[in-house]
Amino acid sequence: MRTTLIALVLLSGCAQTGPLAGKLDAMIGGNRHPKGPSVIEVTPSALPHAGERLHATIAARNATATLAIEAVNGTVTTWHTADNVTLSFDRGVLVGTRGLGDDLMGAGAEKTLTALAGGNPGPYRRQLRYLDGENHSVYVSAGCTMTAGSTELFNGQRLRRHDELCKTFHQSFTNTFWTDAHGTVRRARQWVGPEVGYLETWR
Known part of the structure; x- marks a missing residue:
């Protein structure tokens, strides 16, 4: 019987193209020649949470997984597919991706988390890190503001909506978080980068 640590994957059925799409095909079950179930190796700290699941979509690629x-390191939780695609979140705020192609290598979360908790109503800055074509780190600084919205119903839960508007020198993007009564992020739509676009997650 398959262990509960095997990533459950679903394919949307729509055609995809490009290197990211190829990764996502494998990520969400597009491999037509499976080599058997891939077991996700978890750290001891992740074992109490091994049965939990995270649902994710990348709308620009029409992909769902x-x-x-995989691991819990302090406040950062890393979620894993069977094809070595990982998404890392610091208490619900996206801080890194691997295996998507043009990955978010790192991002600050503290100021966003403070703003989500209502502790920083004014502007603040976030730093995002990417790699260029020569594998050199490229840092992008964004000025952000957080706005709390109304309560919305999602999957039977009443969640408070928060919109984080961020602007860089070249572009702007809006991250949206939905938190429960305890302040836990249950749903989010967050910017990965210009090539990947937005990642939406919920649990």
């Missing part, structure tokens, strides 16, 4: 927990 369900991920399992």
Whole structure:
């Protein structure tokens, strides 16, 4: 019987193109020649959460996946597919991706989390890190503001909506978080980068 640590994956059925699409095909079950189930190796700290699942979509690629927990390191949780695609979140704020192609290598979360908790109503800055074509780190600084919205119903839960508007020298993007009564992020739509676009997650 397959272990619960195997990533459950679903394919949307729509055609995809490009290197990212190829990765996502494998990520969400597009491999037509499976080599058997891939077991996700978890850290001891992740074992109490091994049954939890994260649902994710990348709208620009019409791709959907369900991920399992690989590791918990302090406040950062890393979710893993069977094809080595990982998404890392610091208490619900996206801080890194691997295996998507043009990955977000790192991002600050503290100021966003403070703003989500209502502790920083004014502007603040976030730093995002990417790699260029020569594998050199490229840092993007964004000025952000957080706005709390109304309560919305999602999957039977009443969640508070928060919109984080961020502007860089070249572009702007809006991250949206939905938190429960305890302040936990249950749903989010977050910017990965110009090539990947937005990642939406919920659990």
